[in-house]
Amino acid sequence: MFLLANFLQAVALVLNYVLIFFMWLIVARAVLSWVNPDPYNPIVRFIHNVTEPVLYRVREKIPIDFGGIDFAPIIVFLAIIFLRKFVVDSLMILAAQLS
Numbered sequence: 001m002f003l004l005a006n007f008l009q010a011v012a013l014v015l016n017y018v019l020i021f022f023m024w025l026i027v028a029r030a031v032l033s034w035v036n037p038d039p040y041n042p043i044v045r046f047i048h049n050v051t052e053p054v055l056y057r058v059r060e061k062i063p064i065d066f067g068g069i070d071f072a073p074i075i076v077f078l079a080i081i082f083l084r085k086f087v088v089d090s091l092m093i094l095a096a097q098l099s
Helices: 002-034 042-061 072-098
Strands: none
Touching: 002 042, 002 072, 042 072
């Protein structure tokens, strides 16, 4: 059982780091929206290409637009916090109970 516990703990840890990385990409996307970055910059393109599919789906499902303010990054940010708290912590607790 300790192999399954270690596997679940490793999955939870990797998922946590992926969610943290994506959260920082959302923050970087929000900061980039305040300035006028070069759209051909590889870093700007990477951030846009990684975050836009998720943000587009949120904008499509919840069309909230108050005076030009985009609330999609805030909703995605809150969803990431929820996933970290619910999924990652549940996997960690399950792994602790199995070991």
